[in-house]
Amino acid sequence: MSAAPGLEALLARVAAGDRTALAALYRALEKPLYRFVQGKLNDPAQSADLVHDVFLEVWRNAPRFEGRSAAKTWVFGIAYRKVIDVFRAQARVRLTDEIPEAEDDAPAALDCMAAGQAQERLRHCLDRLKPEHRAAINLAFYEDMGYREIAEVTAVPEGTVKTRIFHAKKLLQHCLGQFGISEGQG
Amino acid sequence: MNGLTREDVAGRLPFAVNGSLAPEEAREVEDWLARDPDLQDDAGFLTRLRALMRAEPLPQTGTEFALARLMRDLPPQQAPAGPVAPARWQGWQAPAFAAGIAALVAGLGTAALMRPPAPAEAPIYEQAPVYEQASGDAAELPRLTVTFAPEARLAEVSALLQAQDLLIVDGPGALGLYRLELPPGADAAAVAAALARAPIVASVEAPE
Numbered sequence: 294m295s296a297a298p299g300l301e302a303l304l305a306r307v308a309a310g311d312r313t314a315l316a317a318l319y320r321a322l323e324k325p326l327y328r329f330v331q332g333k334l335n336d337p338a339q340s341a342d343l344v345h346d347v348f349l350e351v352w353r354n355a356p357r358f359e360g361r362s363a364a365k366t367w368v369f370g371i372a373y374r375k376v377i378d379v380f381r382a383q384a385r386v387r388l389t390d391e392i393p394e395a396e397d398d399a400p401a402a403l404d405c406m407a408a409g410q411a412q413e414r415l416r417h418c419l420d421r422l423k424p425e426h427r428a429a430i431n432l433a434f435y436e437d438m439g440y441r442e443i444a445e446v447t448a449v450p451e452g453t454v455k456t457r458i459f460h461a462k463k464l465l466q467h468c469l470g471q472f473g474i475s476e477g478q479g
Numbered sequence: 480m481n482g483l484t485r486e487d488v489a490g491r492l493p494f495a496v497n498g499s500l501a502p503e504e505a506r507e508v509e510d511w512l513a514r515d516p517d518l519q520d521d522a523g524f525l526t527r528l529r530a531l532m533r534a535e536p537l538p539q540t541g542t543e544f545a546l547a548r549l550m551r552d553l554p555p556q557q558a559p560a561g562p563v564a565p566a567r568w569q570g571w572q573a574p575a576f577a578a579g580i581a582a583l584v585a586g587l588g589t590a591a592l593m594r595p596p597a598p599a600e601a602p603i604y605e606q607a608p609v610y611e612q613a614s615g616d617a618a619e620l621p622r623l624t625v626t627f628a629p630e631a632r633l634a635e636v637s638a639l640l641q642a643q644d645l646l647i648v649d650g651p652g653a654l655g656l657y658r659l660e661l662p663p664g665a666d667a668a669a670v671a672a673a674l675a676r677a678p679i680v681a682s683v684e685a686p687e
Binding site: 312316320323324331345348349353411415416430433434435456465466 | 489491493494497498524525528529532534535540542546548549554641662663
């Protein structure tokens, strides 16, 4: 499984009021959390503030952590709920799969090709996913979470997680295929 | 787990690739892969996709300064539920800024973003700390006062502080002074010596 060793122990120390443990937890998770949040919000300032708020909540609520999930899953779940709160406040997306994925139009793809880097091509393709699909594949491949963990973070059934990643894979296969990456040249 | 269908296996492929499946599930997926070329192709793509995603560098976030801000803002634990004061954006955390910053201390604009300006007549090491530990024992931990070389980069400072498990609890002041809190049980003299050897550290003042 993907849980980094020691996070649960750190969280237990945080629950006891240990700021050093909070700092260690922060150093372990801040960048992955920021990447996850920024992948959904696409707003560096707001993402940084949200991660800050996540750790404030971790500090406040660590005594309530019961260990029924991995510490990392618990923290990412807090982040996900805060992102959803932002979306709700901004009415940017409905909390269903109703928003269509962007068409992979040729001009955008060509612009991306001009940039010339596989990472930029990947970013181009990831950005074209629905937020829910992007979140699922990000948690699966950036964080190596299992489907049960992702289901817990995103508060959806396990089957929904698999469906979201399946759709994300299909679109990414098509999008990256335009650059020859899906066939193994990436 | 027993008798996964092909659809079941297709749904689990990403998790076979990232290694998160339970052993029994993983074995069933492997069995399917051994006899299904289409699933092999899908697994191959997912493996390449994961490798490509994980090759992306983590974002630059100015971790130590964001952490200092967090420590400053820590509320008491288990406080009654209530709205958290919205945190204000501080420009030093922007990746673009972090990437572009040429010198940490020379850019004293950071100081204005970290905390209100210190009174000119009060040296930073004589002022109250930026935050107090919610659990009440922050003042017991030893602290060092340091300045960094003008050419020190944010990433270098972060790496040094993390290597020594140090926290920024105050600064930078007008003179570029930072106060760093040591972890419990740390040998302050040894840490101060280690910092003094770092090329990016201009000065270290051990606790009295």
